[in-house]
Amino acid sequence: MAPPAASGASGTGFSGHQNTNNTNIVTRPQNEGDFVTLVLDNGADRMKMGFAGDPAPRFYIPNCMAKLKGQLQWLIGEDMDSVNNTANLQYTRPFDRGYLTDWEAEHQIWGRAFGANKAKVDPAQTHLVLTEAPFTPSPLATFSTQVVFEEFGFAACAKMPAASFSGYRYSLMEKQQQQQLGHQQGEGTGVDAVLVIDSGFSFTHVVPMYRGKAQRAGVRRVNVGGKLLTNLLKETVSYRQWNMMDEFQLMNDAKEALCFVSQNFGAEMAKIRPGGGPSRQVRTQEALRRNFVLPDFQTTMRGYVQDVQVQGHQQTEAEQQVLSMEVERFVVPEVLFRPSDVGLRQGGLPEAVVEAVEACDIGLRGALYNNIVLTGGNVLFPGFAQRLHTELRIRVPEYYSVKVQAPPDPIEYAWRGAAHMAQYQPQIFVSKSQYDEYGAEFIQERMFDGLW
Ligand SMILES: Nc1ncnc2c1ncn2[C@@H]1O[C@H](COP(=O)(O)OP(=O)(O)OP(=O)(O)O)[C@@H](O)[C@H]1O
Secondary structure: OOOOOOOOOOOOOOOOOEOOOOOOOOOOOOOOOOOEEEEEEEOOOEEEEEEOOOOOOOEEEEOOEEEEOOOOOOEEHHHHHHOOOHHHEEEEOOEEOOEEOOHHHHHHHHHHHHOOOOOOOOHHHEEEEEEOOOOOOHHHHHHHHHHHHHHOOOOEEEEEOHHHHHHHHHHHHHHHHHHHHOOOOOOOOHHHEEEEEEEOOOOEEEEEEEOOEEOHHHOEEEOOOHHHHHHHHHHHHHHHOOOOOOOHHHHHHHHHHHOOOOOOHHHHHHHHOHHHOHHHHHHHHHHHOEEEEOOOOOOOOOOEEOOOOOOOOOOOOOOOOEEEEOOHHHHOHHHHOOHHHHOOOOOOHHHHHHHHHHOOOHHHHHHHHOOEEEEOHHHHOOOHHHHHHHHHHHHOOOOOOOOEEOOOOOOOHHHHHHHHHHHHOHHHOEEHHHHHHHOHHHHHHHHHOOOO
8 A cells, every 4th residue: 555645734713722833734635546644643531633744733622522401412522612611511422431432422523523624534535543542342443443444434544552652752752862862772772662651531551662562461551540630629629618520621620730749748748637736737738729710601711720929818709719729739640649549459650660661571671661751641740750750769670770751742742653653654554445355353453463
C-alpha cells in the first residue's frame, strides 16, 4: 500500500477548543488516488483529532453526549456549548471503565467529528490512525475495526494504544537530541528503552517499551484516573460545604486549577492533625486555603480561582458563592500514589513503575529507569514529577539512575507521536481491501503485530 499522503484542512467556524493556526490547509486529497491521514487520539475524556503533518491536534472534542434534564434530545460536541449551566446536563460517555463499550453513542460522536463541521473528510479517501486502550478485550477491539471499515468506510486504518505512540515520540526526540549532541547509541541503553506513564481519564498505565515494542509482561495499570479524582473531590466538597454531586464539570475545573501533588504527604497531614497544636493547625490551613468562585450563570459561566489578595477581604458571600479548598487540594491527587486511601486494593504509581521494570529483562532496567516519560492530563498536577522521582529514588537500587521527564504537552504527546508515525511508518496501516479479504479478527491481530 502506498504511504498515506500528508494532508491539511480548511478549519472554519468550529466551536470549542481548537487550534487556529492551520486554517488555510486543505484536508481533501489534491489528486485522485491520494489520501489524507486523519489522526484520532480517542481519549475517554476528550478526543484529540487532526491530520498527519499538522504540528498539533486541531480539535479537542468531548467524548460524550449530553441532554438537558427532562428533555429527550441528545446534544453532541458544539451543541453543548449553548448550555450555560452544565449542571443542567446529564452526560453519557461511550467509555466504561476505560473501554469503549457504547458504540451507538461513539458512532454519533465520531459522525460529527469526521463530518461537515469538523474534520470534513471523505472516509473512502482517508487513512485513519486511532488509539485504543491497552488490553481492550478482543470482541470490543474487533468491533471497532468493523465500525471503522464497514460503517464509516475508511480506506485504511492503524490502531495502537496511546502509550505506544508516546514511546515512539519519546525515542524519536531523544535520538534527535543525541544526534545533535553527537552521541553514539549503544544497544539496550538510552532511548531504545522507554517507560511511558499515561495517566488519563480512566486509568493510569505504565508501559515499558523496547525498540518501539511494548513489553507486555511489564505493563501495569493503576486503577486511578482523572474521573475518579474529580468524583472524589466532588464528594469531599459536598460532604464539607456545598452540594456539588451534580457538578462534575465544575469540580473538574476546580481540581485542575487548585490541586497539587504533595512532596511529603505524611508531614503535611501531621501539620493539620489536631495533635499538631491548634495555632499550627490553623496557620497551615490558612496557607493552604484557596477560594474557587462559583459561576452565577448570569455574568459568569465558569468557576475561577480568587486572587489570594482578595481572599477574605472585599467580597462577601452575598456577592459571590465561594468554594473554599484546603487539604483536599493535595489529598485528592494523593490517591494516584496511595490508591488504598480510597479502598482500592493495589499499590500506587511508584510501586507500579518498579513492578513494570522488574518484569522486564535485567539488561533493560537501567535504561527504563533512566527514560521515564509522563503523559496524560493528570501529570499536570504541580509536583507530580518531583514526587514520583523522590518515591522511585527510595525504591530503586542506587546503581540505577532515575530520570523522570515531564514534557510540556502531556495531553497531546501521544497524538503528536501518532501523527509522526503515520507519515513515516506506512507499514502500520491495514487497508480496507485487506480487511475485506482477511476479515476483522485477522486484521485486528495484524494491527498490533510486533508493536504491542
Ligand atoms: N491541569 C490539569 N491538572 C490536573 N488534571 C488535569 C489537568 N488537565 C487535564 N487534567 C485531567 O486529565 C484527564 C484527561 O487526560 P487525558 O486527556 O490524557 O485523558 P483521555 O485521553 O481523554 O482519557 P484516557 O487516557 O483515559 O482515554 C481529565 O481527568 C482531566 O481532568
